[in-house]
Amino acid sequence: MGEHVSEQDYYDILGVSRDASEDEIRKAYRKLARKYHPDVNPDNKEESEEKFKEISEAYEVLMDKEKRARYDQYGKEGVFNGGAGGFQWSDFTHYQDIEDIFGDLGGSIFDMFFGGGRRSRRGPQRGSDLRYDISITLRDAFEGMEKTLTLEKMVECPECGGTRSASGSEPETCSKCNGRGQVQAVRNTPFGQFATVMACDACHGTGRIVNDPCSRCRGTGSVRGKKSLKVRIPSGIENGSHIRLAGEGNPSTTGGPPGDLYVVVHVEQDKRFAREGTELLSEETITFPQAALGDEITVETIDGRVKMTVPKGTQHGKILRLKGRGMPDMRTGRRGDQHVRVLIDVPTELTDDQKELIRKLAKTFGNAPKEKKKGFFENLGIGIF
Template sequence: MKLSKRDYYDVLGLEKNATKDEIRKAYRKLAREYHPDVNKAEDAEDKFKEAKEAYEVLSNEQKRAQYDQFGHAGTQNQGFGGGASDFSGFGDIFDMFFGGGGRRDPNAPQQGADLQYTMTLNFEEAIFGKETEISIPKEETCDTCHGSGAKPGTSPKTCTHCNGTGQLNTEQNTPFGRVVNRRVCHYCQGKGKIITDKCNTCGGSGRVKKHTKIKVSIPAGIDEGQQIRVSGKGEPGVNGGPPGDLFVVIAIRPHEFFKREGDHIFLELPITFAQATLGDEIEVPTVHGKVMFKIPAGTQTGRTFRLRGKGAPNVRGYGQGDQHVQVRVVTPTKLTSRQKELLKEFNQIADNAPITEDEDSLFQRFKKAFKGE
């Protein structure tokens, strides 16, 4: 059983007196919501096609008038017999089903191109975030001609070759009758307008390259390679289309002492032989400031301690990471005579003293393995 088509106005959620701008906005909203590359729901592709079909009719004044008067029957071709049959919609049909294979209306609104900017932060800026301003080169609407491309006091003229449609029609006889083929008008490049007196500022393009300042908010906890999307700050749209977006890619300068893995921060902390042996309360640097920490007596080099909540904040707001401190016992290389005497005395006492370390410690196992050699 063949299902009846939905009313095109209902498809786009519009009243019958909707303006062109309202039709365009409604279609763009539905197209973004149901595009198969974005929405993987089973019925998304059908809804996307339905919205596109509705837009193609209602955005065209002639087709809309026929639809308002005759309904869906007014938008159908009348067969191949005798008269010329219009096959110009084939490009849009291919575009609908195969994602861009056919021709697009050169006068249809098009979204501007996205831009990418790499921002380098120091280690602490990435941890705590910041508000900043960047300057990027991008195309902007020409202030002299306000985007028309024509010299002030003049205006673009309707192309006489395509009568402002941006397309040239040619007819071809086929076994099915005469077929109308459409192609982009090469006189006006599909714009429907010809500029005879070009703007001296932009050379007729309607755009100029400028350095534009844009405020960017860097969230706390952002990491290397992550992106910030600044909506609407890309290149301007074409034919009234919306602008593209700006994507700020983050690079982070390495820190001399801190290293980061996700939300956790790692620090190698040098301590003396005496501190490792006797224990000590020492200052440990963190990105949040110095904290006091007790090193227990008998700490071995390589041992790791954890300082809870002293890492980086999660960029999505899921808590705070930790700081992991790995101690490294530093062997002194420059000793005074007195220090050497004391160490020699300590070594003699240690050799004659009873074993106090664990029997299976690395030091004891090493001594037993090589005793007498």
Template sequence: MADHYETLGVSREASLEEIKKSYRKLARQLHPDVNPSEEAAERFKDVTHAYDVLSDPEQRQRYDMGGGQAGGMGGFGDIFETFFGGGGFGGASRGPRSRHERGEDALIRVDVKLEEVVFGVQREVSINTAVLCGTCEGSGCQPGTHPVNCDVCRGQGQVQREVRSLFGNVVTMHPCGSCQGYGSVIETPCTQCAGKGRVRERRSLKVDIPSGIDTGTRMQMRGGGEVGPFGGPNGDLFIEFRVEHDDTFSRDGNDLLSTIKVSMTDAILGTEVELDSLDGKVSVEIPAGTQPGDLISIKGRGIQGLRTNTRGDLKIAMQVVTPTKLSGKERALIEQLAQLRSDDAPHFGEFKQSFFGKLRDRFFG
């Protein structure tokens, strides 16, 4: 069998573009519609087979390594396709395939603050994606030009191939190698998009971030992804969120958790304070006799749920601070209080749990 490179008239170092160019030139000369001779028909089959092998990187590599009939009937899959695929046995042609394909989906990750999770927020995000080429408006052609019918397949997008087999001669339909099955050729590609009908561009879009999201939550925006080749429909955009760490508040589901440092005297006497929460001022009443680890729950000041209109609670644990340095007057007053109280001396009590275990159970138990 003739060498595939010799059949196409190219060197072994020929690029894919050189191979394609040579095939198109030979196919125009040898196609049965142009040259009905038997010799031309045989050469056309050889040229097409050589192109099928050398235009595929894997098959070309196997062929260069001595694979012989690379790309031929090398396995059951090839035999099956030869006999039954692509309109075999004179089956109906599928016609040229469309250049318009759906664009790829896109994924971006967005960091949000915990305060933005409480009610949700609208944010403007930036994404580097494929958009419709403004020069050719998706056609892929230089303005003023248009695709022309492929002169190899005559606009059908497919060519017939006759294969000798144990069952006789079988005629199958295969995508045209000259136009890649489109049925037309863009002879003057758009210089802006290199004939693809789309270009890459950074664009901004507004995103309504719902309340209640958490790290790992994904939101799908249909049609927000990349535009397809030659103006095909857009893919989808997926936005994955990451909630940033907050130094004051953490969350448990839709509840917000925090702590308050309370002085010893406020814990004894009780007091009311106004503090800044994630969504404004909140009034906290600390009852007299507050103990370390006591929990105060404020209804409806947590996070609004992702799929509900109700809010969680704000849960605050008391951290009673014992002074480490006292003035002389302060020490005298404390000693006087100790005499008045006449409490029992320190002693071992029943072991239940540590302060931190108690606090954990109050928060999460």
């Protein structure tokens, strides 16, 4: 992990055009995912696993508007946290899609990607993972913050303390699976029949049976409840980032370890700044005299106002740079730049005096631009004039 699975182009991998719609990408992925699912290719499992990861990475990027835009512009280096870490399976946000496609078979994919931690086939099962979405402002993302989440989830049963039994007595060995926690079963899937080892349903894969289940939690050891959690959101966090809180998912109902909580951070669009990684873009409107003669103007940045020099002769649309006034990099803390696009305001209402002055000025220009720019049609090579 940490490296890109393949250096091939994501669009090529999925066999879609560069302007493919989300729907087309989803369809292409589903088709390929069925073909390369490792369970469907028992004879070349390794190869299909590689292929599966490859198409999943491509899918993840192309289904995410922001990642796709960065990929289109900068390639793979631009996609995963500035390219420093490469593709991590924790970046993968489309779990649901895989479950939709494969139902239960999706589970083995999670095992593959998450190192088997997500669903264990033997013994007590891990609790399920939870996802919690939060929205923060760009300013919050700039500063970083600590946020308290209150989530409704399964918590340890206060009655039995999570032991699952009313008396607190030791669970007995399951007679159906003789304590192994798993049984052989034949599963019917869209790809045919598979003989698989499944968790024993009598003991839910734990190999043990609680004879006097706690009445409050019905022998599961957990009940629905509320929990408050603090999560630290690092300064410079990118929209769509996941923060994993290990062990804060749902507790296991079968005596296994709890799942994890994934906090998905959405950074709201800011009215004043557009963001591209660590770079911010803003706009400032100036007058024609300021553009022509140059001036010092005050510019709003994410952390206060600063002075910026507009050089004389600044053209409409020119982008000036405020070094180190962008967003911090989440890892290094080093700030990017703010790029200020300068717009020149053409007044729509003028006093008589102003009109007179502009007429005078116009005479000095001879009513034509000083330097004749190459025309639009000349650029196209069309000799109309």
